[in-house]
Amino acid sequence: MGNSSALLFRPGDLLTVDIEKLALLGRGVARVDGKTVLVRGALPGDRAQVRLTKIKSNCAQADVVALEQPSPDRVTPRCGHFGFCGGCDLQHLSYAAQVRWKTAQLAETLEHLGRLRHLPEISVVPMDDPWHYRNKMEFSFGQEAGRVVVGLHQKASFQRVVKIDHCWIAPELASQILQEVEAAAAGSGLSAYRPKEHTGFWRYMVVRVARSTNQAMILIVTNEGPRQAVEALAKQVTRRLPQCAHVVWGISTRVSDVAHPEKTELLAGSDLLEDQIGPLTLQMRPMSFLQPNLIQAEALYREILANMDLKGQEVVYDLYCGIGTIALMLAAKAKTVYGIESEPDNCTLARMNAGRNGLKNATFVCGKVEELLTRRGLLRLGPRPDVLVLDPPRAGIHPDALNPLLQAQSPRLIYISCNPAGLARDLQLILEREPGYRLTKLTLFDFFPQTSHIETFAALER
Numbered sequence: 013m014g015n016s017s018a019l020l021f022r023p024g025d026l027l028t029v030d031i032e033k034l035a036l037l038g039r040g041v042a043r044v045d046g047k048t049v050l051v052r053g054a055l056p057g058d059r060a061q062v063r064l065t066k067i068k069s070n071c072a073q074a075d076v077v078a079l080e081q082p083s084p085d086r087v088t089p090r091c092g093h094f095g096f097c098g099g100c101d102l103q104h105l106s107y108a109a110q111v112r113w114k115t116a117q118l119a120e121t122l123e124h125l126g127r128l129r130h131l132p133e134i135s136v137v138p139m140d141d142p143w144h145y146r147n148k149m150e151f152s153f154g155q156e157a158g159r160v161v162v163g164l165h166q167k168a169s170f171q172r173v174v175k176i177d178h179c180w181i182a183p184e185l186a187s188q189i190l191q192e193v194e195a196a197a198a199g200s201g202l203s204a205y206r207p208k209e210h211t212g213f214w215r216y217m218v219v220r221v222a223r224s225t226n227q228a229m230i231l232i233v234t235n236e237g238p239r240q241a242v243e244a245l246a247k248q249v250t251r252r253l254p255q256c257a258h259v260v261w262g263i264s265t266r267v268s269d270v271a272h273p274e275k276t277e278l279l280a281g282s283d284l285l286e287d288q289i290g291p292l293t294l295q296m297r298p299m300s301f302l303q304p305n306l307i308q309a310e311a312l313y314r315e316i317l318a319n320m321d322l323k324g325q326e327v328v329y330d331l332y333c334g335i336g337t338i339a340l341m342l343a344a345k346a347k348t349v350y351g352i353e354s355e356p357d358n359c360t361l362a363r364m365n366a367g368r369n370g371l372k373n374a375t376f377v378c379g380k381v382e383e384l385l386t387r388r389g390l391l392r393l394g395p396r397p398d399v400l401v402l403d404p405p406r407a408g409i410h411p412d413a414l415n416p417l418l419q420a421q422s423p424r425l426i427y428i429s430c431n432p433a434g435l436a437r438d439l440q441l442i443l444e445r446e447p448g449y450r451l452t453k454l455t456l457f458d459f460f461p462q463t464s465h466i467e468t469f470a471a472l473e474r
């Protein structure tokens with residue numbers, strides 16, 4: 013395997029490597045003379061000629077130049093944009109192999125990064141149909157040959173947008189909306205926003221599709237500019253696609269590349285979209301937090317319930333609760349539920365959703381978990397928890413929150429994670445500081461087929 017070691021570790025060098033496994037973020041891993049080479053686009057089982065692109069002290073990075081022997085798990089990507097678009101990174105790997113490698117990555121991350129021993133066997137919940145599963149997409153406007161286009165950011169680029177005609181992981185309706193919005197924006201005479209120069213008008217489009225009704229809501233985010241252009245777009249899109257009756261206009265003048273606008277205005281329909289998640293009817297706005305894959309979210313919520321053994325007398329805390337989905341699912345089975353959430357509008361919606369579902373035993377507190385637990389003694393002064401559910405963002409639990417969480421001595425902890433590295437770090441800290449806890453269940457829910465993202469459910473008991 014490999015060429016002479018004298019060639020290694022100079023950018024531009026060509027090597028022939030065998031890919032042994034898949035790293036987090038979907039890159040192939042090869043070992044050359046004892047060094048790790050991370051190869052973009054390569055899959056376990058590939059033998060490939062690669063060109064080194066970056067040399068770091070602990071590893072090198074490379075791109076595939078030619079496949080000498082393809083992996084038996086390689087498949088033809090469904091999407092014509094695959095490889096350019098920054099959305100999916102594993103469409104060229106068979107679905108069975110995606111799930112197998114994600115499970116291996118999760119185990120390796122917990123064992124090596126989190127130094128966790130004696131892990132329970134990881135259960136896996138794959139999707140029956142791993143396509144068209146996302147209920148929310150954030151597209152960007154770009155400019156191609158002088159025309160406004162709508163698409164997704166090019167791989168590893170914040171500047172360039174790849175025009176998308178059809179997205180295989182979004183509902184069909186989202187692709188239809190994309191085409192209509194693109195046609196309307198292109199006919200407006202206004203250009204797409206250019207981040208480098210901070211000029212241009214059209215910036216982002218967020219599409220949300222309710223799974224239970226196939227009704228959609230869009231948020232069109234622009235720079236400051238003519239209102240009539242967005243009104244005309246809203247009129248054209250809602251007329252041509254009656255399932256997309258709700259249009260919100262957001263204005264963002266910030267340079268940063270995030271779709272969250274500074275102000276919003278309703279142009280058509282309502283700024284609330286309703287969907288059915290398990291037994292709950294939930295309302296959300298374009299930027300509210302809701303799990304992007306509701307088929308898998310429902311399976312995850314069933315798993316949470318199954319692991320709690322609620323008898324109706326329990327006090328449950330749902331930390332990082334979003335619009336209240338888990339808290340409200342549990343409220344029907346527990347005595348009292350407290351949800352904590354930092355985004356004020358998510359909190360408002362959680363309260364509205366409690367009312368909408370006739371649940372009176374759920375209380376939602378707005379604030380950062382770490383601040384509420386340390387400065388306001390939320391867990392220390394409030395009723396003792398029987399179950400703590402933790403579903404933090406990618407960064408994991410804030411270090412300040414960990415001790416007060418453990419001092420609450422909850423008999424059960426449920427940790428839901430979208431980032432194996434954060435999960436490994438937090439589980440290691442929890443088990444070191446409170447050795448009374450035992451990790452009893454680990455389940456990988458494949459929320460994000462065709463991408464390298466991993467969602468995990470972990471249950472701890474003491």
Ligand SMILES: C[S@@+](CC[C@H](N)C(=O)[O-])C[C@H]1O[C@@H](n2cnc3c(N)ncnc32)[C@H](O)[C@@H]1O
Pocket residue numbers: 301302303331332333334335336337338352353354355358379380381382403404405410
């Ligand atoms: C992964 S989502 C969990 C949502 C929810 N459990 C669900 O299943 O829909 C994380 C949530 O935590 C919120 N959040 C982020 N940082 C936070 C913090 N420091 N304190 C409280 N909430 C936070 C985010 O706004 C987001 O709604």
